[in-house]
Structures are given as structure tokens and as C-alpha cells.
Amino acid sequence: MIRFDHVRVRYPHAFVDALADVSLEAERGALTAIVGPNGSGKSTLIRALVGRLPLQQGRIAIDDVAAASIAPDALARRVAVVTQREDLAFPLLVSEYVALGRFPHLGIWHAAGERDRSAIDSSMAAAGVEQLGDRRVDALSGGEWQRVRLARALAQGGEALVLDEPTAFLDVGHEMGVFELLHGLARAGHAVLLVSHHLNLVARFADHMVLLHRGAVAAAGTPDDVMRADTLERVYEWPLVVTRDPAVGAPALVPLRTMSKEVS
């Protein structure tokens, strides 16, 4: 559904491309995960998708229509994006914040109607934050805030969901909760595109993985295709082994120590 075709992006005043000839696709009904070291271009992909960075070359297409030719509000009705960082200068209530997800459906003139309210309620229920409606967003824990942001994206009502590290700052339980929710959405027919640092969790949940390295695709395919020790060692510049997750048998990465002696 979302396709990057030979996309090249360079930031102003930069000497190298942030993305050099990147092609990948996030399909409906699948969880596609983008992984890679810091600075490999993961967040740049998302900024390019929402039109905040011009493409030097290539195109980003939504169902074969160039994203650049789709009006921003029409794009937002189909693809919801949760960016990596977001801090509100002036706090809102959770219910008010989730309601902003309906912005692309309302614009200037329309008042929120029954459809908008039911979209807000069902997305808050899906993200498990229906109890938090009257809390201020600056009074939430890290885990609650991530789930509230997910609820806002779901309220947009599109078929595609793009998330930049949605489980940063989350403990194991909340992290699993988010991954299971995203997996469920993919199974329900959404196209889910996820940027994450958690290789092992991604390997368990993703249908398709893309490993970025210095702005280019270093490996892509099923988790078994991508989670190979030689590739990962080269990309992350750290010794590691790939083994099998004892619970479900998915490939799992274990980084090694480089110092032979413990520092006491």
C-alpha cells in the first residue's frame, strides 16, 4: 500500500544522502518493520512520507498514486503517522488530544459529528486508554502516553499506520501490549509500517523486515532473511550471535561482550 521507489533524500547543507536509493513496501495485512542503527535514515523515511522533506529522486506512492500529488488532508485520512517525539507546549486532556486525530476529516468548517465521536471512542478502547479521557497528557506515564498517541493515530481512521519507535520508554509488558495491538491491526487488514530498535521483538512479530544502513537497504525479507549474524555484525559494528527465541522459535540476537575481563 505504501511504497518507496528508489527514494533519495539529502538534508540541506549535508554532504551525504540521508537516504540513498531506498525501495521498500508496506502491504495491507502485514506488519513491516524498519530497523537499523542510529542515523541509518529510519526517521528520515517517515519525514519524507509526510512531505516534510523533498525527494531528490524517486517517489513515495500510496496505492500507486504519488504521495506528493495527494492533498495533505486526504493523505492523512488514509495514512496515520506517529512521529518519534512529540511534546505539547500546552497540555490537552487525553480526550481532546485523541480528538485531534479527526482533524483531517474536519478542516475549518465541519463540526465533529457522530461518526467522529464513535471513531474516537473505539480507537481509545482499542489502545486501552478509555479510562484516561479526563487526564491531562502531561500527567501520563510514558507507557500511557505512547498508547494515547496510538489512539490518536487510530482515530484518523486510515488503512495504514506508520509509527516511529512506538515502544521507546516502555517496559516489557507495555511493549508487548503495543506489539500485539499492531500485529492484530495488521491481521485485521491494516498496513502497519513500524520503525523500531527492538530487533528481537520485531523478529517475532513482523511479516517483513527492512534493515537500513547509512541510508541504504542492507537486507530485506522475512525475519529469518534479515536476522543473520554476519549482516547484523557489519551493520551494527558489534560482535553478536543470532540464536533462536526459546518461546516461539523466532531468530533472536544476542550481543557479545568485547572486553575479556570484567571492570571491577
Place this chain on the structure above:
Amino acid sequence: MSAWRWAGLVGALLVAALLAVSVGTISIPISEVWHALTGAGDSMPDVIVRTLRLPRVTLAIFVGAGLGMSGAALQGTMRNPLAEPYLLGVSGGAAVGAVLGSAFGLGPALLPLTAFAGAIVAVVAAFAVARAAGARGDPRVLLMAGVVVGAFANAAIMVVLANAEPNTVRNALWWMMGSVAEGTWPQIATLAIYVVTGGAALVLLGRHIDVLSLGEDAAAGLGLDVDKTIRRVFLLASLIAAATVAGAGLVGFVGLVVPHLVRAAGVRRHRSLLVGSALTGATLVVLADVLGRVLRPPAELPLGAVTALIGVPFFLVKLRRFV
């Protein structure tokens, strides 16, 4: 916000306005104020109310409403709790434009436009200075740039004054201190047009400002044309602020204080926040003008000085949150 709170805001403005019409060097009882407003008598109090106090209070209402809305829109759009037209140098630039306009003999209908031109130059200059300093995103840097641009505007006014006729000097001084004492009805009508139409346009953009306050990337993800929206809000907020400067000179800190007061009352979304800031700003400027009249009678303190006395401590408290 509940209907009762809205009624409270409107009620507070009405009470402040009545007080402002009745209090002054010659105090006029409320009963006589009513008589002067409704009747056709021409006793002394009637004349004072109709020709002096009423235009003065009306001008204060529109100046306060405009500055309150301008501040609320700038704070939300820049995601900066310290933003307001005076501190950003917008008002200073507008004052230069207005002083130059009046030095060239333009009438009150055109002064808001030269003030607007000055305000836009100041905004662009403040952003350029902040960007040159390399930290456009840091609220404090942009604010410092604004203060510097404001200081430059003051200097520019001084330069104009040094070569000006005495009459222009008086006008310019008046502009720099801020005053609603000499409002004329045509002048008030001009200001009202700018504040009402500009304010209505800002209220329509209120939902856009809500989305912008999430940050630029998140706003783009919600389908907002970020750059266009920022430009529109800045143009409208600068136009309104410039019109208040053309009408009443430099009145600082109203745009800073008012949105915080309205937020403290539980208003968060910008459509309501803008309307609430208009009402609260009007009340605040009317009361500040009353204070200026009663603190040291028979002398009158300049309005801009009174709002600064209220606003500076408030600014320091807000600044502390950043450090």
C-alpha cells in the same frame, strides 16, 4: 468551558467597563453614567461620559481584545509560552511604521497599514536573527532576538524624532508609552474592523493552531499544511497587533499574560482560548487604564507602563520554568 464561565468573562468585562466610565479625575456615579448613556442631556457628566470616557473605554476594549488574541495565537503557533507581539518586536516594528506614516502625514485609516508593514519587517528580522544564532527552535533565543529588534525599533523612532517637528515628537512619545486617552470614534472604528475580522479569521484557524501545537512533524502527519498555516497565523496576529499599536501605541505584556490566565481557567483548545483571550484582554486593559488614572491623581500613568508593571513579574515567573 461551561456557559457560566463564559458569562463570568463577559460580566467581568461589563463591570470593568462601567467602572472605567465612572472613575477618573471627576468621578461620576453609576446612575449618572446610565443617564448619560441613554439620555440626551448635556450636563457636565453627560459630556464627560460621551466625549471622553466612552471612547476611551471602547478603545481600551479593542486594544486589549486584539493583544490578547494576538498573544494566544502566537504562543500556540510557536509553541512558546513567552511569545507575544511586544516581546517579539512586532509592536516595536509597528510603532516605527506608524511614526513614519504619521511623519509623512497619513491619516488614522492608513496608519494601521504602515504599522503592519513595520510589524512584518520586525517579524522577519527577529526570525533572521534567531536563525543566525543557530537555534530557531529555542524559545529563549527567538525571544532575545525579538527584544533586540524591539530595541532597534526604539532607536529608529529616536532617530526619526531627532529630525522631526515638535508635533510629531509628541505623537511618537505617546506611541512609545501607550495610551487610550485620546481615542476618536473613526480611529476606534478602524481598529475594531481589524480586530474583529482578523480575530474571526484566527478563531477559524483555531483547530489548525491546536494541531500545530503538537509540533511541526506531527502536524504534517495530521494533514496540516504547516508552513502555510504558520504564515497565515503570523500575518493575522501581526496585523491585529499593528492595528492596536496604530490606535493606542505600545502596550506590552497583555498578549503574554492573558492567554495564561485563560488557560489557567481550564481553556485548552484555541478556538475557545482565542475568544476567552479577547474578553480577558479587554478587561485587563480597561482595568489597567483605570489604575493609571487613580494611582497618582491628577496625573495619569501611561497605559504601557501600567501593563508592564503587571506583566514583568509575570514574565519572570514564566521564564523561571525554562531555566
